[in-house]
Amino acid sequence: MNLLEVKNLGISFGGLRAVDNVNLLIEKGQLYGLIGPNGAGKTTVFNLLTGVYRPTDGTIKLDGVDLVGKSPSEICKSGIARTFQNIRLFKKMTVLDNVKTALHNQQGYSLAESFLHLGSYFKREKSMDEKALEILKVFDLDGQAHYLAGNLPYGKQRKLEIARGLATNPKLLLLDEPAAGMNPNETAELMDTIQLVRKRYGITILLIEHDMKLVSGICEKILVLNFGMELAAGTPEDVLNNPEVITAYLGE
Template sequence: MALLEVKNLGISFGGLRAVDRFEVEIKKGQLYGLIGPNGAGKTTVFNMLTGVYKPTDGIIKLDGEDLVGKKTIEINKAGIARTFQNIRLFSQQSVLDNVKIGLHNQYKYSALTGILRLPKYHKMEKEMNEKAMELLKVFELDGKADFLASNLPYGEQRKLEIARALATNPKLLLLDEPAAGMNPNETIELMDTIRFVRDNFDMTVLLIEHDMKLVSGICEELTVLNFGQVLAQGKTKDVLNDPEVIKAYLGE
């Protein structure tokens, strides 16, 4: 059974059909790519998968659980986490606190416990600090735990955003143009990071990306969107050599 199963997914904004009959199946442990020209509907698909938009029609199932109609926080708890094309860190919070924010859906205590700093509060804070530092160490950011997130170089901010997403303990990680704004060396390092996350966190990854070197370098299968509809699907090499994809997407 596929980890993510999407069938006949569509959404309309007024009279505009932004995405129509989108379908995809992603197996557990896959590195899967969603590509297409600007305005093809890729981020709209991500927004439906994460509850930002409610689909007009269609089915979204994660590990057999129906997600359509659920709120973003419910979908996150079900096992989907995402990053954004424009990095959305808490820039004036520390690197450590950014990751701890991702952990909060796994730790619950009452307002009174927090206000009075009761033993349960201190126990949970200690556990969260330890887990957050473990994640930061994986991304070689533990030495900068006390830095403001805004003071990290761009590539490390991307890593921090991925670390925060992983802190929510997802089954499926959605990466929205993770290489945006990166230089070639940072992109190569990002590719290694994504592979590491898949292999060491038992993670399934779905990414939107325009950098074809990254896409061809790490994605095992692709779906191509064009004008809100699936243009092609399959193994990465086959899809990138499809004449219709070349015509519509690569402009050659």
């Protein structure tokens, strides 16, 4: 059953057609890759899916619900979370508090209770601490829960951003170049972690990535964009052996 259905998606900025007639069907629980050369329109697609941009044409449906026209916060509540190519953590907050910021919509106490520490405030805070630590443990970050996020090594900051996205309890998690800047050992560890997250939480993942070893190692299907248009789609083996993809993306 399809979780995400994108049909004839397109957007124009003035006279520039940034994305044109993109179609994407992602099944529940699937790990899907979105690749292409720089400037191919990958991040623009992510911005369309998350409501940063409103499409000029086409439809976006999550679990059958139309997302076009909804704000980014509404889309997040509908079940889409994302990370960014450039890390956007609250670096002067603790690792634990970074994850808890993503849990705030599930807090269940009023603004007055929050300010005055009344009612269910402490109970909910304890529950959020436990939930945040549970998520951090999946990423092997529970031991650094009280570190400042900005003091973590780069690879762990990448993991923390994914953990924070997971804390919003999404149906679909969008990962924008999660292995960017990582060394081979960190990338291998990240691959294992992403697979663990998918298995444990039954989550659907769409990722942008330039590391072909990562893409071919964990993605079940891939969509290739070039100049904002679909170039190829299918299994990693079929796509990465496609002569047009090799020419456009790998430069051969």
